[in-house]
Amino acid sequence: MLLSIENLSIRLPGRGDRPHAVKNLDLTLQENEILCVVGESGSGKSVTASAILGLLPPELKVESGRVMFEGRDLTKLSPAELRQVRGAGIGMIFQDPMTALNPLQRVGDQIAETFRIHTDLGKAEIRRRVVKLLTDMHLPDPELAARVYPHELSGGQRQRAMIAMALALEPRILIADEPTTALDVTTQAQILSLIRELQQRNRMGVLFITHDFGVVAEIGNRIAVMRMGEVVETGAADDVLNRPQHAYTKSLLAAVPLLKPPDRPPPEDGLEGHAALSILNVQKTYRRGLRRTVALKDVTLRLRRGSTLGIVGESGSGKSTLARCIVRLLETDGGAIEIGGADITRLTKQEWRKEARRVQMVFQDPYASLNPRRRVGELVAQGPVIHGARLADVMPKVRELFGLVGLDPEAVDRFPHEFSGGQRQRIALARALAMEPEILVADEPVSALDVSVQAQVLKLLADLQRKLNLSMVFITHDLRVAAQICDRVAIMQRGEVVEEGEPSRVLVAPQHPYAQALISAIPGRDWAMRRESP
Amino acid sequence: MRTVRFFLTSPAGIIGLVLLVLVLAMAASAGTLYPNDPLSLAGRPLQAPFVNPRFVLGTDSSGRDVAAQMFHGARTSLLIGISATLVAIVVGVLVGSISGYYGGWVDVTLMRITEAFQTVPNFILLLVLVVIFGARMDLLAFMIGLVSWTAVARLTRAEFLTLRQREFVQACRVLGMGDLRIIFREILPNALPPVIVYASIVMAFSILLESALAFLGLSDPNVASWGKLIADGRRVLRTAWYVATMPGLAVLIAVLSVSLIGQGINDALNPRLRRD
Structure with a gap:
């Protein structure tokens, strides 16, 4: 010993x-x-x-x-x-x-x-x-x-x-x-x-x-x-x-997400006329002095209304940049991002502020994404209040949202530090939903959470999507999570989409060499295959 | 509330608070204890303290009551200290937050201006301003503030540079919140603690600056001031040490009290020193 x-x-x-x-x-x-x-x-x-x-x-x-x-x-x-x-x-x-x-x-x-x-x-x-x-x-x-x-x-x-x-x-x-x-x-x-x-x-x-x-x-x-x-x-x-x-x-x-995607019959009709979000040939280059880093290279993706598009990649693949372009935290250098047929990259800042409610975002770190000095009810009400509603009028809806994401509606008067990581992510979710968005962009929303909490939040996301007919862009580095929640996945490498399709194909029989490498590198893959084979 | 409780467990903070209350009491009671003009001639010049009950702290070389000047001087010092600090904080926070939030050319421009102020020693700058604009009390407070905002601006800017990257700021932008609201309602409250601590240093420094001006005879001539009394006492230092010593001690206590309080606030806001 x-x-x-x-x-x-x-x-x-x-x-x-x-x-x-x-x-x-x-x-x-x-x-x-x-x-x-x-x-x-x-x-x-x-x-x-x-x-x-x-x-x-x-x-x-x-x-x-x-x-x-x-x-x-x-x-x-x-x-x-x-x-x-x-x-x-x-x-x-x-x-x-x-x-x-x-x-x-x-x-x-x-x-x-x-x-x-x-x-x-x-x-x-x-x-x-x-x-x-x-x-x-x-x-x-x-x-x-x-x-x-x-x-x-x-x-x-x-x-x-x-x-x-x-x-x-x-x-x-x-x-x-x-x-x-x-x-x-x-x-x-x-x-x-x-x-x-x-x-x-x-x-x-x-x-x-x-x-x-x-x-x-x-x-x-x-x-x-x-x-x-x-x-x-x-x-x-x-x-x-x-x-x-x-x-x-x-x-x-039991909380470890399965590798094998659940059976989801793909919709029979095509994407035409059903796209909630179209990303067309989007380019983004970071410039710092003379250094140029290409973050997005001609990215084209479509999100069907009411479905989830997973964007998977390692650090530096451009997935977070893409998420930030969709909510206009970053400006694109070329291409178009269409929501309901209109290109949002052409709106002025003021015009976009009015449209902002249509796309909302949930961030990765539930400890950094809530202002520590505001009560959580106020945080959730913030969006509608900015757009002209009175706080007192919004509060009943805030309580309702707290119930919807599985929190005690009476907790609205507490501060963020009184909640656990998983609860905070629920609050962040409620804040996004308060705007009644058409599209929810979730940037690694469960990566900072423990596996059992992660399973609960993923389940909540799936439930809400069904209930509210949300269209969702789900950014993750975790292929297991992607397999469980996405209707389609896109695999990104160095700013490019190298493979896109239904998870049952992309995550099981990938074509592109990088996608293959990524999937064979999933830790515990052999164990998962054995565990999941009937 | 928690912060107040922690403040009261810091020895530095308590000593500072006691000393400040002392100075405040002097300023508050000046009008009732010494209702007459402290700068009027009151008796025989250069009487020693604790001898004549009419002049507890003695008289200066022109026969003015030292105690009356000390009490009224406390008013001057506190008034200058507080209002100059307010000016410095407001200007500094405005410049620093806008500079830190927007970055880019806004930041470059504002920071070059800040540096321009920093390259000139602030007392020299103050002298120039006083010579040009005169030395009325209200102007003086403004001018002292104007030469001491640069450090506040740099501090605020540094806080903003890190805070603006935080996800909660991005979340506000995604909600469609306007820039001014993000700067002043969301980021600023998170950036303030170090600025508040620094305010005590600005205040201590303002009190010193005013005393220094008065010592050179450049402060408002119609107002009693510790610095003026020190200048007067300097000429008779070898024969009547007490004229300069008393106001000198007062300046020391006032500056010490404010910086000790700053230390106390710093301890109270520092989570690593918190034990509960």
């Missing part, structure tokens, strides 16, 4: 919703295995990881229990002793490789630092080892990668540099805290296979923290499911994923 956490309890400060961040936790990590710790936000999984290396924030105190590593209790070590363990005995990688790397130091120097601290190797030897490490990380040009600064690397390359740093001294344990969450799906697949390869080569024990069951299925040997600071179920990956015992595990797994 490499690491054993025994009866660990960590106290939360003050009067939170629960007294302990982690309570009576027992976990063991064996040599040569990947243990995935899965849970939703607030389940205590990251606190557990931090506790192992003594990285807890000062408000959190270990109340009882031990963390045994090589015969020593890590919770009892002095700061100096802990520094010997960190890096040398246990390596760690984090979610955001950009903030975990020092932007003012060359990548090679940062990795070399690990050697300088823990060994007395000479300069030339350290250099040699740094380049060898970066070669092991499959970076295309390791010599160059050592010389550049973090911002000159892509997200995936930065995460590789981080892993190189964590593994420099060949630690016996690697702790990975959501290491692929900030990455695109194709990059994620590469990083996962890299971690797996290095783990097997060094016979390391890996403690892998994640919220994503797809990732778990891809990489885990064993799984521990956490809820509210407690482990509710542990077992071999195959058992937990396919024969879960605990009710909570079952509900979490």
Whole structure:
């Protein structure tokens, strides 16, 4: 046994919703295995990881229990002793490789630092080892990668540099805290296979923290499911994923959207005369000084009235730019966006303000999209009030909308911070619906939410669409979500639509090589196929 | 309410508040305690303090009551401090918010103007203004405000630059909200906390500027002022130290009180220092 956490309890400060961040936790990590710790936000999984290396924030105190590593209790070590363990005995990688790397130091120097601290190797030897490490990380040009600064690397390359740093001294344990969450799906697949390869080569024990069951299925040997600071179920990956015992595990797994699109008969008549939104040859180029970035290249798409068009792509594909052009947060450089036959890109700013109610938007981050200083009822009423209604007249409708999106109508007087992420997204949805729009543009509306909340919000969106006959543009990077909610999907890459059609075709038998790559990179695809085949 | 409660747990804030109340009390009671013109001759010049009960703090070199000048001077300082700060905040917030929200050429133009003000030391600029426009109290407050808005503008602009990117601002635009409403009703309340903290520094500085002007004999000659009293005391510093010392202490206390309050507000608004 490499690491054993025994009866660990960590106290939360003050009067939170629960007294302990982690309570009576027992976990063991064996040599040569990947243990995935899965849970939703607030389940205590990251606190557990931090506790192992003594990285807890000062408000959190270990109340009882031990963390045994090589015969020593890590919770009892002095700061100096802990520094010997960190890096040398246990390596760690984090979610955001950009903030975990020092932007003012060359990548090679940062990795070399690990050697300088823990060994007395000479300069030339350290250099040699740094380049060898970066070669092991499959970076295309390791010599160059050592010389550049973090911002000159892509997200995936930065995460590789981080892993190189964590593994420099060949630690016996690697702790990975959501290491692929900030990455695109194709990059994620590469990083996962890299971690797996290095783990097997060094016979390391890996403690892998994640919220994503797809990732778990891809990489885990064993799984521990956490809820509210407690482990509710542990077992071999195959058992937990396919024969879960605990009710909570079952509900979490049930909330993971299926890969297989549901059967939806396509409408018999064509699109002619039924288009709520036509995007025709739209162009958009960002200019900054002399640098030009083409964000949209001749994009043409149609949205049928009362249906959902999914726009799927990785970061930089132009999907969010397109969403912002449709609501005119951004001006296009060419082409037309027609709503009800009229080109909205030709309206003046004043004319558009009057028309604005026809297209509304729900944003990705429910914590940033609501003004923290306004009551939520007021926020929802804001749209009609801007367009001339009196607040008192709108309030009954606001309450009705609160009911419609599944919130307590009496909650209108509260402030945004009193609501959870999922509730806030419902408020944002109510705000958009208050304008009675014809078209709803949803930009990654469930990406910041936990999987169980995500399932509820997706269901709500589908219900509302049916009830209100909404036409919806749904932007997402998550192909599972797209498969479940969209009538048609368009896959974008570098500003272009590379494939468009019904999900049952595009997501099952894609034609374009990029679409194929994207779909084969979905984490846990094999597990999903097995789970979903009858 | 929470902010007020946190303010009252900060030692700096409480000390500042007590000192400010002291200065306020001086200003408020000046009319009843010393109803006569504080600048009129009252008795024999250069009497030491705590000797003659009629002149508790003594008299200056022209035989004017030092205590009366101190109390009326508190009025001057507070009046100048508060109104100059208001002018600076209004101008600074206007320039900063418009500059930060619109960006582009609007930002470039406004920021070049701000820099033009910043390159001239503000006391020199103030002297030029006073020489041109004279030194009536109301004008003085305006002019002091006019030389101290630049930092407020830069601070507000910085806040706006980050806040305008936030999704709630985009959400307002999607609803069809007009720019002015977005700037002043949606973004500004979120941008204000650091500006309010900075206002205390502007106020402390305004009080100093007015005292400095009065020390040079350039402030309104018809108004009692701490700076004027210090200037008068300077000439007799070796024989009658108390004439300059008393108003000097008053300036120190007033400036200290305002900056301590600023510190207190800063602590109260800083979520990291909050413990509950």
